[in-house]
Amino acid sequence: MPCCTAFATINGCSHWALDMETDPSCNPPLSLRLKRFLPRSLFGRTLVIFVVPTFIMLAVATYVFFDRHWYTVTNRMAQALAGDIAAVVELLQRSNSSATTDGVKHLALKKMELTVNFAPGEPLKHIRRPHTPIAVILKRALNDKLSYSYVFDLAYAPNTIGILVEVPEGVYTFLTPEKRIYSPTTEVFILWLLGSSIFLTAIALVIMRNQIRPIRRLAAAAEAIGKGREVPWFKVEGASEVRQAGAALMVMRDRLKRQIGQRTSMLAGVSHDLRTPLTRMRLQAELMGNNGPDMADLLSDIAEMEAMLNAYLAFARGEEAEAATETSLSKLLDEIASAARRQNPNVSLDVPPDIEVIIRRNALKRCLTNLVANALRYGSRAEIHAQASEQFITILIDDDGPGISPELREEMFRPFTRAEESRNRATGGIGLGLTIARDIARSHGGDVVLEDSPLGGLRARVWIPV
Ligand SMILES: Nc1ncnc2c1ncn2[C@@H]1O[C@H](COP(=O)(O)OP(=O)(O)OP(=O)(O)O)[C@@H](O)[C@H]1O
Numbered sequence: 001m002p003c004c005t006a007f008a009t010i011n012g013c014s015h016w017a018l019d020m021e022t023d024p025s026c027n028p029p030l031s032l033r034l035k036r037f038l039p040r041s042l043f044g045r046t047l048v049i050f051v052v053p054t055f056i057m058l059a060v061a062t063y064v065f066f067d068r069h070w071y072t073v074t075n076r077m078a079q080a081l082a083g084d085i086a087a088v089v090e091l092l093q094r095s096n097s098s099a100t101t102d103g104v105k106h107l108a109l110k111k112m113e114l115t116v117n118f119a120p121g122e123p124l125k126h127i128r129r130p131h132t133p134i135a136v137i138l139k140r141a142l143n144d145k146l147s148y149s150y151v152f153d154l155a156y157a158p159n160t161i162g163i164l165v166e167v168p169e170g171v172y173t174f175l176t177p178e179k180r181i182y183s184p185t186t187e188v189f190i191l192w193l194l195g196s197s198i199f200l201t202a203i204a205l206v207i208m209r210n211q212i213r214p215i216r217r218l219a220a221a222a223e224a225i226g227k228g229r230e231v232p233w234f235k236v237e238g239a240s241e242v243r244q245a246g247a248a249l250m251v252m253r254d255r256l257k258r259q260i261g262q263r264t265s266m267l268a269g270v271s272h273d274l275r276t277p278l279t280r281m282r283l284q285a286e287l288m289g290n291n292g293p294d295m296a297d298l299l300s301d302i303a304e305m306e307a308m309l310n311a312y313l314a315f316a317r318g319e320e321a322e323a324a325t326e327t328s329l330s331k332l333l334d335e336i337a338s339a340a341r342r343q344n345p346n347v348s349l350d351v352p353p354d355i356e357v358i359i360r361r362n363a364l365k366r367c368l369t370n371l372v373a374n375a376l377r378y379g380s381r382a383e384i385h386a387q388a389s390e391q392f393i394t395i396l397i398d399d400d401g402p403g404i405s406p407e408l409r410e411e412m413f414r415p416f417t418r419a420e421e422s423r424n425r426a427t428g429g430i431g432l433g434l435t436i437a438r439d440i441a442r443s444h445g446g447d448v449v450l451e452d453s454p455l456g457g458l459r460a461r462v463w464i465p466v
């Protein structure tokens with residue numbers, strides 16, 4: 001099968017999609033290749049439309065918050081803490097009595113939440129400083145305010161920051177609760193944002209599922225109608241547009257049914273009424289008693305017209321409402337092959353067992369019987385093969401006859417058309433067999449196409465969606 005041709009649209013799936021899966025050499029345009037990464041279902045796509053912007057917004061909001069608000073707040077708090085420590089160090093350095101020193105320490109504890117200890121004569125211990133954003137901010141603030149060497153530890157004790165300042169006489173240790181420079185609103189903010197986004201997305205998912213269910217039902221109904229199955233009138237729920245589409249589909253189905261029924265019965269009526277004058281003409285011609293060649297021609301023309309009318313009437317009668325039912329394809333083909341073998345034993349059948357399809361049984365039987373009859377009429381043997389895939393069943397009918405040249409194949413589907421134009425009944429029939437076969441396959445949502453057969457004659461390929 002050449003790339004990107006064949007069955008145009010099957011089950012709503014474009015031929016690109018089908019070919020891309022089966023033919024790696026198929027090279028579709030970029031936009032289609034990008035689409036492969038998008039979810040296929042409406043639900044999936046709506047989810048992307050919902051979730052992607054929400055989480056992008058979340059990321060942007062978090063970034064902006066971190067960059068602006070959090071940084072500004074933390075910086076101010078760090079500056080205030082560094083200022084307090086610098087002031088306390090200065091006051092302690094200037095105090096010349098232990099009473100003043102105790103007073104300053106007391107003030108630092110009560111008013112600035114700073115616990116101050118002094119270790120005389122000790123050198124400054126080195127503490128490995130982490131490179132967190134808070135550490136960087138605090139370091140910058142201490143550099144700004146303090147004129148002594150210092151080290152700090154953000155986790156000196158649980159929830160406590162320790163800042164060690166070296167003065168010529170020893171080392172001051174300042175302990176202060178973490179909350180003096182650390183604002184917990186960041187986590188709270190992100191948690192709230194994330195939590196509410198997840199909550200809203202979950203609600204949206206539930207609502208979306210309910211909105212998509214009626215669309216799915218509508219699609220299933222449209223598909224069943226396309227396959228010629230009986231679809232009861234159903235009430236479409238959901239958004240007003242979906243309801244409108246559902247009602248329109250049902251009205252369209254009824255109108256189509258009415259129109260087709262009207263055409264069929266009108267043609268059947270005309271055919272039926274034409275038979276009376278034709279019979280009269282035949283009787284009159286016979287009564288005229290002229291046995292010349294002209295009379296023989298006239299009688300054969302009349303006989304042909306009668307045969308055409310009868311063939312059409314038989315078809316129109318068969319069209320009368322037959323419901324689609326679950327049918328075993330192997331049994332149906334077995335029946336067709338057995339009936340054909342009564343005329344010609346050279347009919348072989350190859351069909352996997354257990355293929356169940358929903359079809360109008362009598363109609364499909366007529367379709368396949370016509371094709372097998374053609375194979376045996378124009379060839380000397382017929383081979384029937386059937387196979388089923390997930391999307392459709394295919395039935396191939398091969399013969400070893402003369403075949404039909406490719407440019408004539410479509411033409412042969414037109415009513416009352418024969419390759420052999422003499423209308424000699426010995427070399428063909430009425431010319432309605434292929435027309436009826438295609439009509440039935442198409443009313444099931446499938447088709448009949450003619451191809452070259454490996455047996456040397458014609459291959460009729462029938463496919464019906466399942
Ligand atoms: N298997 C085949 N091999 C060769 N030619 C075929 C084959 N099937 C059909 N044809 C050609 O296509 C024409 C149309 O076929 P179709 O079945 O529509 O009519 P028919 O066989 O002539 O008459 P009937 O209405 O009795 O079937 C035939 O007349 C014949 O020329």
Ligand SMILES: [Mg+2]
Binds near residue numbers: 373374429432434
């Ligand atoms: Mg035929």
